[in-house]
Amino acid sequence: MATKTKTPARTKTKSTPAASRKTPAKKDAAKELKDLFEDSLKDIYWAEKALTKALPKMQKNATDEKLKKAIGDHLNQTKEHVERLEECFKALGKKAQAKKCDAMQGLLDEGKSIMEETKPGAVRDAGIIAASQKVEHYEIATYGTLAAYAKVLKEDKCLKYLLKTLGEEKKCDELLTSIADTALNKKAMNA
Numbered sequence: 001m002a003t004k005t006k007t008p009a010r011t012k013t014k015s016t017p018a019a020s021r022k023t024p025a026k027k028d029a030a031k032e033l034k035d036l037f038e039d040s041l042k043d044i045y046w047a048e049k050a051l052t053k054a055l056p057k058m059q060k061n062a063t064d065e066k067l068k069k070a071i072g073d074h075l076n077q078t079k080e081h082v083e084r085l086e087e088c089f090k091a092l093g094k095k096a097q098a099k100k101c102d103a104m105q106g107l108l109d110e111g112k113s114i115m116e117e118t119k120p121g122a123v124r125d126a127g128i129i130a131a132s133q134k135v136e137h138y139e140i141a142t143y144g145t146l147a148a149y150a151k152v153l154k155e156d157k158c159l160k161y162l163l164k165t166l167g168e169e170k171k172c173d174e175l176l177t178s179i180a181d182t183a184l185n186k187k188a189m190n191a
Helices: 033-061 065-091 102-116 122-152 156-190
Strands: none
Touching: 033 065, 033 102, 033 122, 065 122, 065 156, 102 122, 122 156
């Protein structure tokens, strides 16, 4: 008769998966909505300033005339967005301060990568539109959130500036869609 060897019982350890652990807050973490609002303004201020440097490169790499014009027009608007954000900081009694926006940096890096990985012409133009719309969607989400914060915080001057910029970002996104839809994507397909 064979004897069975008994395997030791496994003890259950209480380990929490990393995904379900709470993230500890930094020392200077926002404690109130106003802190989060101001911190988010710093992020988008950095993002808009970074865009003023990136848009001329995108415009130079575009070949479609409507796209080149749209990028040039948006560059001028972006400079106004920077000024509006400075006015918003002023309305809050704060010095305009930029804090690196990792999300925008990633989007700009992706846009640069798309230009490097496509030949000049319709395919690159389609890639530039895709990268630009990702930026626009990020800005739309950010300005919408900031406007909601400004409304709750009763920061009416900021709210006015933020809503104006939000509207312009939405129009830019629509324009990029119309440029892609009119003929550009078909040209890219046949390239």
